[in-house]
Amino acid sequence: MEPHRKHKVVGTTLHTCHPCRRTIPYRIYAVVHMCGIIALMYHHVHSLLTANAPIIVTCLLLFSDIVLSFMWASTTSHRLNPVHRTEYPENFASKPEDFPKLDVFICTADPYKEPPMMVVNTVLSVMAYDYPSDKISVYVSDDGGSSLTLFALMEAAEFSKHWLPFCKNNNVQDRSPEVYFSSSNSHSWTKEAEIIKLMYADMKGRVEHVVANGNVETALITCDNLRGVFDSWNYKFSRHDHPTIIQFELTRGQVLQNSETDMDNTEKHMMPNLIYVSREKRKVSPHHFKAGALNTLIRVSGVMTNSPILLTLDCDMYSNDPATPVRSLCYLTDPKIKSRLGYVQFPQKFIGISKNDIYACESKRLFNINMVGLDGLMGPSHVGTGCFFNRRAFFGPPSKLILPEIDELSPYRIADKSIEAQDVLALTHNVAGCIYEYNTNWGSKIGFRYGSLVEDYYTGFMLHCEGWRSIFCSPKKAAFYGDSPKCLTDVVGQQKRWAVGLLEMSLSKYSPIFYGLKLLGLLMGLGYCNSTFRPFWSIPLTVYGLLPQLALIYGVSVFPKVSDPWFWLYIFLFFGAYAQDLSDFLLEGGTYRKWWNDQRMLMIKGLSSYFFGFIEFTLKTLNLSTPKFNVTSKANNDDEQRKRYEREIFDFGISSSIFFPLTTVAIVNLVAFVCGLYGVFLCGEGLVLELMLASFAVVNCLPIYEAMVFRI
Numbered sequence: 001m002e003p004h005r006k007h008k009v010v011g012t013t014l015h016t017c018h019p020c021r022r023t024i025p026y027r028i029y030a031v032v033h034m035c036g037i038i039a040l041m042y043h044h045v046h047s048l049l050t051a052n053a054p055i056i057v058t059c060l061l062l063f064s065d066i067v068l069s070f071m072w073a074s075t076t077s078h079r080l081n082p083v084h085r086t087e088y089p090e091n092f093a094s095k096p097e098d099f100p101k102l103d104v105f106i107c108t109a110d111p112y113k114e115p116p117m118m119v120v121n122t123v124l125s126v127m128a129y130d131y132p133s134d135k136i137s138v139y140v141s142d143d144g145g146s147s148l149t150l151f152a153l154m155e156a157a158e159f160s161k162h163w164l165p166f167c168k169n170n171n172v173q174d175r176s177p178e179v180y181f182s183s184s185n186s187h188s189w190t191k192e193a194e195i196i197k198l199m200y201a202d203m204k205g206r207v208e209h210v211v212a213n214g215n216v217e218t219a220l221i222t223c224d225n226l227r228g229v230f231d232s233w234n235y236k237f238s239r240h241d242h243p244t245i246i247q248f249e250l251t252r253g254q255v256l257q258n259s260e261t262d263m264d265n266t267e268k269h270m271m272p273n274l275i276y277v278s279r280e281k282r283k284v285s286p287h288h289f290k291a292g293a294l295n296t297l298i299r300v301s302g303v304m305t306n307s308p309i310l311l312t313l314d315c316d317m318y319s320n321d322p323a324t325p326v327r328s329l330c331y332l333t334d335p336k337i338k339s340r341l342g343y344v345q346f347p348q349k350f351i352g353i354s355k356n357d358i359y360a361c362e363s364k365r366l367f368n369i370n371m372v373g374l375d376g377l378m379g380p381s382h383v384g385t386g387c388f389f390n391r392r393a394f395f396g397p398p399s400k401l402i403l404p405e406i407d408e409l410s411p412y413r414i415a416d417k418s419i420e421a422q423d424v425l426a427l428t429h430n431v432a433g434c435i436y437e438y439n440t441n442w443g444s445k446i447g448f449r450y451g452s453l454v455e456d457y458y459t460g461f462m463l464h465c466e467g468w469r470s471i472f473c474s475p476k477k478a479a480f481y482g483d484s485p486k487c488l489t490d491v492v493g494q495q496k497r498w499a500v501g502l503l504e505m506s507l508s509k510y511s512p513i514f515y516g517l518k519l520l521g522l523l524m525g526l527g528y529c530n531s532t533f534r535p536f537w538s539i540p541l542t543v544y545g546l547l548p549q550l551a552l553i554y555g556v557s558v559f560p561k562v563s564d565p566w567f568w569l570y571i572f573l574f575f576g577a578y579a580q581d582l583s584d585f586l587l588e589g590g591t592y593r594k595w596w597n598d599q600r601m602l603m604i605k606g607l608s609s610y611f612f613g614f615i616e617f618t619l620k621t622l623n624l625s626t627p628k629f630n631v632t633s634k635a636n637n638d639d640e641q642r643k644r645y646e647r648e649i650f651d652f653g654i655s656s657s658i659f660f661p662l663t664t665v666a667i668v669n670l671v672a673f674v675c676g677l678y679g680v681f682l683c684g685e686g687l688v689l690e691l692m693l694a695s696f697a698v699v700n701c702l703p704i705y706e707a708m709v710f711r712i
């Protein structure tokens with residue numbers, strides 16, 4: 001973070017906003033770089049007309065440079081007005097009874113890729129927020145329809161009665177029990193902590209036993225009334241075809257927590273609601289993956305509690321700071337901005353990243369740098385997790401409320417009935433049914449939007465287009481920590497899914513380049529283009545990764561020679577763009593080595609994920625396949641692999657065709673590099689730019705050669 005003192009400070013005492021220091025130099029540089037790009041375009045057109053190089057070569061280079069310039073322009077839109085914000089939750093003075101109610105949504109989809117203990121820890125960490133407990137309702141959506149997850153939540157509900165008072169009475173900061181009990185200060189644990197630790201270990205043992213067995217044995221269910229709960233999982237039940245299951249009174253008699261009646265074991269605190277929802281699934285009805293799951297939760301929670309504020313979390317994102325909801329209220333309750341404020345987005349931060357982040361798992365540009373840039377315009381994009389929403393934002397533009405099909409779901413309704421009431425329960429089952437959305441606005445005008453595998457990004461974009469604003473809230477102490485894929489195959493797989501989702505968005509009728517620019521204006525529209533058009537990086541990467549290298553091998557030139565003044569333009573544009581990328585990184589708290597790995601990963605993703613993303617998207621458009629939301633595995637059981645990751649050794653995992661273009665480019669560059677060097681020694685002045693490019697690629701590919709050699 002930069003020092004703020006000298007800068008203009010605007011806002012109320014609940015939050016302040018400071019323009020970043022780099023703004024002015026960045027704006028000046030933008031003008032200079034733009035002149036360079038215009039000159040380059042002139043140069044290309046000139047060579048096209050005078051045709052001193054083969055036309056196809058000039059055209060390919062021109063097209064690549066157009067894509068690169070577009071990427072530069074869209075990145076620059078983030079650089080013209082970056083801001084940092086600070087909030088002062090200590091000034092938030094409402095009485096506990098005046099706090100708004102909060103519904104927390106946690107999504108999970110597969111008990112083997114997303115271990116139920118992980119879900120349990122996330123659930124417990126938010127149940128234990130420093131917030132009036134009776135105002136919190138935690139809804140867990142289980143798209144895996146798994147009895148294992150439900151069993152784990154029943155255990156969590158029981159354990160929470162001890163865990164919540166323990167945290168609050170001792171002001172524990174790590175409210176994910178796994179994190180708390182694995183932290184190193186074990187010697188200072190009190191007797192009470194030791195007892196709770198044993199209870200936790202006990203519960204963990206039971207849950208892991210059930211998961212290893214693959215089914216819930218009746219002997220493990222201690223409470224008689226709970227046994228019937230698992231009857232739904234009969235022979236007809238499969239994860240893609242099953243009825244709705246909603247369980248809400250776990251602790252006494254039936255399932256999960258209920259804040260109206262459940263007291264914790266010290267009888268002082270009220271308990272939050274904990275509700276398990278597995279929406280109905282039928283093979284014939286589309287379920288729209290996570291977007292569909294979240295819309296179901298918006299409706300189920302609408303019927304049960306209808307809190308004005310929603311927090312969405314992926315099951316791996318546990319809370320790292322119990323004060324986070326109050327921090328978000330600094331914005332969400334500010335009368336000056338609240339009527340147009342759609343959401344407050346926190347950054348995605350991850351645990352267990354290797355020292356220099358070899359696979360760029362942090363996605364720093366996406367989750368951090370770009371967010372700071374967009375925050376000074378209309379607000380950050382939505383990144384799917386760690387986001388506090390204004391419920392109203394899901395029901396049409398700020399100026400025009402779109403009423404849902406039934407009154408019970410209206411965002412301003414006060415939910416005053418008990419969640420146990422029969423009619424409430426019946427309605428929740430109805431709204432979680434798979435035909436409920438037919439002929440409604442869900443997924444198009446209200447709720448999370450369907451049509452893209454990056455439902456988060458798409459929905460945020462549509463909200464901005466409707467006139468909603470957003471805020472990026474990035475406190476020093478991370479609000480959430482999550483899990484990020486840590487092996488290369490998983491990373492490129494995740495990125496391929498994103499690429500398909502982004503292409504679905506960029507080539508739809510709501511493409512940021514038309515619809516976005518029209519509704520959001522130049523900078524914000526371009527800002528959205530920066531991410532949506534990211535898969536297009538594969539075009540310049542392929543061209544620049546092969547064409548000049550082939551030229552080197554055949555000894556012909558495609559770039560200007562050193563004696564040509566245009567040579568310096570190439571040097572300037574290349575180093576200018578890279579230097580600015582590096583400076584973005586360093587100014588937002590990155591390191592040189594992380595930046596270096598990040599730029600290498602862009603190359604790798606471009607030649608694998610984005611490349612195949614294009615293919616998958618084309619197949620989808622031709623109706624030849626339907627891309628799926630492949631959930632990223634968060635269970636890492638491979639010790640060898642983990643060790644290699646910690647030692648930062650590149651690991652391609654199981655050999656996969658996804659790496660074919662990448663390895664081809666790596667080999668071509670190595671050959672070209674050798675040929676180029678040979679040329680320089682042989683005839684003095686060689687093809688300097690071509691050789692520089694090949695050497696840059698070779699240096700970048702070193703770990704790839706290493707991995708290739710070790711594999712043989």
Ligand SMILES: O=c1ccn([C@@H]2O[C@H](COP(=O)(O)OP(=O)(O)O[C@H]3O[C@H](CO)[C@@H](O)[C@H](O)[C@H]3O)[C@@H](O)[C@H]2O)c(=O)[nH]1
Pocket residue numbers: 107108109110114141143288289290293313314315316383384385453454455456494497498501629630631632633
């Ligand atoms: O049919 C599905 C598929 C996924 N999920 C949940 O979606 C979340 C994200 O899935 P994950 O495999 O972790 O994907 P990531 O690529 O890591 O997620 C990023 O990208 C997604 C969009 O592709 C966003 O939804 C996420 O919030 C964002 O963190 C998880 O909690 C899943 O349980 C569902 O609920 N239903």
Ligand SMILES: [Mn+2]
Pocket residue numbers: 314316483632
């Ligand atoms: Mn994830």
